Amino acid sequence: MKKIHLLLVVLLACFTAPALAANLADFKGKVLDASTKEPLSGATVYISDLKATTTTNANGEFSFSNIPSRGKFLVEVRYVGYKTASQQVDLAAGAQIVFALEASVIESAEVVITGTPYSANNKTNSLAVVSISREKLAQAAGTNIVDAIAKVPGVSQVTTGGAISKPSIRGLGYNRVLTIVDGAREEAQQWGDEHGVEVDQFSAARIEVLKGPASLLYGSDALGGVINIIDDLVPAAGDFNGNFTTNYNTNNGLTASSLMLQGNSDGLVYRGRVSYKNAYGFGYKDHTVPNSGFNETNVSGMIGLNKTWGYAHLNLSRFNTNIGLVEEGPDDNGDYLDDDGNVISNSEAKKRKLNLPYQNINHYRAALNSNILLGGGQLKTTLAFQRNVRKEFQESATEPGLYLNLNSYTYDVKYSFANNGVWEPTIGVQGMHQTNANNGDEFLIPDYTSDNIGAFAYLKRNFAKGAINAGIRYDHKNIDGRDLVDADGKQVFTAFNNKFSNVSGSIGFAFEIAKNLNLKGNAGSGFRAPNIAELGANGRHEGTFRYEVGNSNLKQETSLQFDLGLEYNAEKVTLGLNAYSNKIYNYIYPGNFNNETINFQEADGSTTVLPLYRYVQTNATLMGGEASIDFHLVKALHFENTFAYVKGTNNATKAPLPFIPAASLNNELRFEPQIKGLSDSYIKIGLTNVFKQDRFDSFETETNGYTLIDAGIGTSVKVKKGKINLWITGQNLGDKLYFNHLSRYKPAGIYNPGRNLSFGISVPLL
Template sequence: MRYLITVLLFAAGVSCAFATRYSIHGFIHDMENDRYLAAATVSLMPNELHVQADNKGYFSFEELPPGNYMLSVRFIGYDDLHVPLLLSRDTLLHLHLTPSRVQLQAVIVSANNNDERTIIAPLPVEEIGRGYLLRHNAANFVQSLSSLPGLASMDIGAGFSKPVIRGLGFNRVAVVDRGIVQQNQQWGADHGLEIDQYDVDRARVHKGPMSLFHGSDAIGGVIEVLPPFVPDEDMFRGEASLIAKGNNSLFGASVMVSRKRGDWFTRARATIQDYGDYRVPTDTIEYLTWKMPVHGRRMKNTAGREANLSFSVHREGENGKGTWLHLSNVNAKNGFFPGSHGIPSLPRLEPDGATRNIEHPYAASNHFKVVLNRERRVGRGRLKYDLGYQQNRREERSEFHTHYGSQTPPAVDPDLELRFVLNTLSGNVRYSVNEEERWSKDIGFSTEYQHNRVGGYSFLLPEFDRFTAGAFWLNRFTVNDRLQLTGGVRYDAGRLHVEGYHDALLAEYLLRQGYDEDEANRYARRAPDLQRTFGDFSGSVGFQYTPAPRHSLKMNAGKSFRYPSANELASNGVHHGAFRHELGNTGLQPESGYQLDMEYRYNSERWRFTLSPFLTYFSNYIFLELTGEWSVLPHAGQIYAYRQSKAMIAGGEVSAEYEIDRHWRVSSSMEYVYNRNLDDHYP
């Protein structure tokens, strides 16, 4: 049984030598959302006193002699709580009960509220709370989620992690933070998620296509960060967490304060972390056929630091609806291991006597975001809209070096190798009608505009502007209390403009190497002026069937698609994070996928079992492939180019859990993913 107890002891204002009677007062809370639990039963032994908490979760025992007591709290759907007390003064308790897992499963199955989890019931979805995140706390938010079946963390470099759902990642998995899709140059394998994991109270993981709600980038699934629960009663609460990890000598802290007064709820959080070079269980590593020493078994220059701030305010409206405003800023600086950045160089690996310093090369990123959520009743339905602005600024810095020979350092900021500045404006509107009837409908519209600018003495990705818009219609029909049918359709359209780029330094270099003028200018055209327009449908049909209280079955079949991203269409340069020349393909078409997802659940008093198979077929999957051609860029190696082919991805997850008693559980899970290129017949 897991619980959190906050005990505040206070002495009476006036005490007398003969005052030997004391009181116990307290509040009963839900651990996941901090709401008060009205009507909880509180017992005090050995006096055999029993009281029931009022509608604010408050209870009290008066006129108690000093001594040892056992306080017990019981509430349907929650684990029992037992607290030993040595009473020597008046005592105030805040007791937090953990929801029973059996009850949680029942809530998920029978919930009536019209959120995304209920609307898309045929798709597998996991919802987790703060308790789960604290128990599985790891280096970052994605790693903390990776213990969920079907979700993996792709870890690259020092502290960089990207989510992978059922074998799909990058621009195929959308991270939705409080209604807005996170946009932070996620095409880069060495670009982290940039979300403060300590600022997340609740999250959902949707395993399967979510293009109906979130458009192109949700073809593989969605990780949804939800706003915190708002307490029912006025309160003030503070929280402080100290963080320490041994592998990289990390230390940090996260502090939160929140207040509820009347219709207003405010919350603020600050998190800082600082870590040193990572330890590894080896003395050498191999990179590009080079064997490089790891002195002291610590990866030189992999130290980093992080500083995050967030502020949220909520105003209660009518019928429990209201308005959220959320602001956040995530700032990070991470060193690159010098042996794997650019051409290997053994002298750069020599120890410098420090393990917490960050030298060249390194990456610095800052993600600022402001989100407004509004929900209100309109006519017979509910109107909800989300507005968001994001700026993602990423810089990669390295001491100026040139492969051309004639290139001179820039007059301003000479060590800036690459800079990407992405500004994103987003908007979503959804209208839900007839929510309490057998046939309910949802109509929605979303739009997004991206403005990307680049800089630095190297070139990888050109500047671009992208505009997308989409509309969807979703139906949910409840046949009876056992069967629910769901279906919907969506159409998206988008326009991408890429700024052309001519590399005069490369043209000059190639002329010196003996290329003729036409050939040199052709290679020096690193990015063409490009205008592309895309449009496609996505849709799904499914059902949720509960033949008996212990059994449930879900099935969903659908079609989804994804626009080619700017890097897949127009990149042309050395990506130092992967050290390869990546070449875009201007002829790529939107990626189309056809998915079949199933889920079977069995829940009894002691056993819980879940089986979730899936199958996905892509008619034109986009991927990066080694071409066998050598790059004309000096010291760049072979070219990796984007192309398309038919592909299949299949697999599933299975998990089982047995509850020995209320204190002990035994669980196990397994997942399997198989993929194959159907044109070239290799995985």
């Protein structure tokens, strides 16, 4: 593996040298109103593949400097009140380009970069992708980054209070959903129930959610989909700016603030961000859940070059959090008791100091991203190192019990050949070397070393009204679990060596079958190797109320999914329909069978009886669909509706699969008045309808349906450096008592959070 890393570095150096000879170019253009031909000042122009951005001046003109003089790139233009426009541009042509934007109450972001090697207009993308902007993320008032996207149709979350949310896409979660941060796959013990996505939610300029198998372009762990967290594009040349954002939540006293500064000095680009969050225990009705608070500190920085040969950016970050672990639910009276049996008052539960048990997590990330223009094509590379240090303090605040140290080296190299806008061929290789060590005196998973490598070829053919694509991929993974005998001579883990390999592929199409009406389809196979917990777990999983036992004889998961979608985008109505069928062979899940229990000896000598969960396999089928329809019959009034449903079936027993989210229907009425001196003003009210989940496995219980009332108000004030954004968001305004089916606190009788008001402000700096 080290030889592969060295070879990649040498190849990158060889490719970079000739690329530096590219000529300087100034790409210019103009943005106009399509009907009046008046120039549009302040429109934002992006070239995502070059990480370049600029804005139009008073005459609607824009220009880019320090960009290549040749090559074809997708240029995207956005302006409030107008439909987003994008166009493939040949920089070698040298002609000034004119974008004529159409006025629209729907400002759809058509460009996506997830799922295809080149940035592509969503109309030519066969995969189901949803993009969520920074403004939408802020207005969602989520306590973490996954919580902020949980209303996207097809997306659910496995929650552990307000601090921890794990994404689930179309009923698939954990290691079946891949999270991309700074262009690299996140590696942070995703197998754990209480291991959330470890990234600063303020750093996301937008999030793209790819729904469906994405193993072709991303490899193992993208069986269910991808969540791509995309940072800001760099500012225009000569610009230096910043932003300060802060918000407060009433339910758990969450204070969350972030300061960012960035600049571009003749192609030398840089950014720095510091964020801090602190919350006490969340509450419902008249109760506050003790020790469910958390605090989080994030520091990140980026430095790089944007030049005529492309770009190279180095991202460094440290994510640090302390999270309280709740071990017991309320008693029969609904009260929470301390170790002596005394009732814990709400005032005591609202103290911000965490008690035992709690976990401390440090996630360090370094990622070098580059796009070098070579031979008329693009060589995109991401080389990353991550260290995840996870400590769980059970009996002592100074000596951790469970102490895991995970080091991951990943690489992703893609070359997209020169194209004329018709054929877009790409080849790539990806891989990872990983080591994990136990440094504590409690054990759940063994020490292990893992290596995997994958190679793929992808081809896209563009037409006047759409595109088709196809690809093939090969993956190989090797994982070595270590033997462990504890101090008492007990065999905790038995050594194993497992190898997994797979060939996967996909084919898809996207065509405009009528004006504003697009049909999309995709057939793809996926692949996932079992994770370390599934293969080798043997211990109490802290905070999950259970003891887990793995199975080193597990086979790899493979899948075959068919996805069909229809999209209609008119001036005042948008419609989206998606249906899918996903058959998964050797589906892995943990189950508590025949009410099996185990006596677990605590550090103080006492014994606790825990339910025993074993990892097993079966063939499974997941079928479902999503629908969305937005009405904008009056310019200032929006009525947005989404629906999602998934049905999971164990093919061997015909019983329901466990951990499947309930069907949901979301309705939102949004009024956007024009107020003198203000912009982007809105008032919204919404209903979240979650249906009863009466399809559940034998060790689960039925979950009743519920309806939550949400509301919000916000506006922007224009200032010299941009806009000051202000918003208030209300969640569960009826203070409804409810359980989400995927809440990990449900078995303990702990309700989901009650009423919450979130107050936020974002201020531009410099």
